Amino acid sequence: MDLAIDERPATTTILRDLEATVDTGKLLAMQGMTEQGWEGGRQLEAHITAMYEDICREARSLAEPAFAWAYHGVAAIRSNELRLDGGQTIKSRFLAQKLAPARGLVAMAATIGPRLEDRIKAYQAAGDTMAAYLLDLAGSALVESAYYSGFQQVEIKAAAAGLEATTPFGPGHSYWENLADQETLFTLVDATSLGITLTTSYLMLPRKSVSGISGIGQGFEVGEYHCQYCHLRRTCLLSRAK
Numbered sequence: 001m002d003l004a005i006d007e008r009p010a011t012t013t014i015l016r017d018l019e020a021t022v023d024t025g026k027l028l029a030m031q032g033m034t035e036q037g038w039e040g041g042r043q044l045e046a047h048i049t050a051m052y053e054d055i056c057r058e059a060r061s062l063a064e065p066a067f068a069w070a071y072h073g074v075a076a077i078r079s080n081e082l083r084l085d086g087g088q089t090i091k092s093r094f095l096a097q098k099l100a101p102a103r104g105l106v107a108m109a110a111t112i113g114p115r116l117e118d119r120i121k122a123y124q125a126a127g128d129t130m131a132a133y134l135l136d137l138a139g140s141a142l143v144e145s146a147y148y149s150g151f152q153q154v155e156i157k158a159a160a161a162g163l164e165a166t167t168p169f170g171p172g173h174s175y176w177e178n179l180a181d182q183e184t185l186f187t188l189v190d191a192t193s194l195g196i197t198l199t200t201s202y203l204m205l206p207r208k209s210v211s212g213i214s215g216i217g218q219g220f221e222v223g224e225y226h227c228q229y230c231h232l233r234r235t236c237l238l239s240r241a242k
């Protein structure tokens with residue numbers, strides 16, 4: 001991060017001009033398929049491929065991708081907690097270990113807005129469960145795509161300052177189970193500017209929203225992608241799309 005960012009730790013930057021996309025190949029990969037059909041199986045019929053293409057087109061047209069990020073200095077990292085300059089604390093042995101050399105962290109949030117979810121509900125109400133299911137999958141891929149597109153901008157800024165950004169870590173994955181940390185995260189980045197709210201059980205609305213943090217510094221020993229720390233990796237639909 002450049003010094004201008006360090007000096008304005010609470011400032012949230014909003015990005016809306018993001019590349020976020022989903023295509024038939026990604027949607028199929030999330031279900032363990034390729035455009036040639038099920039792995040080792042038969043070719044997909046043309047009308048199935050056309051249905052996937054229609055859903056992807058619809059999903060892209062409904063998505064309103066937006067990303068928010070804010071930099072915070074790290075005051076101290078102990079064996080099981082990160083304490084930030086603003087006094088916020090994240091208790092996690094895992095994160096304390098992975099972010100150990102961090103001089104700061106970036107808190108992030110992304111969403112594709114509510115329109116795609118409204119369409120899913122309309123499909124459900126009309127009894128078209130297949131379209132609802134596929135559109136839901138496409139929405140998950142799109143919000144992930146928006147998140148990583150925004151994160152790429154953070155990585156570029158960090159690199160320009162001679163720093164590295166760790167792979168993003170987010171509450172709700174198996175390596176960071178304490179969903180209540182969403183509340184802390186929402187004090188670090190102004191996700192409400194994107195229209196994201198938290199329920200009393202710490203779920204984000206719109207549902208197609210993602211939040212997380214990335215350590216900023218030098219000398220991290222973390223893998224390239226956060227799923228490598230998650231025990232759901234082999235079964236998670238989303239991780240298959242990477």
Ligand code: SF4
Binds near residue numbers: 227230231232233
């Ligand atoms: S495997 Fe799935 S649940 Fe686990 S970190 Fe990756 S996306 Fe999240």
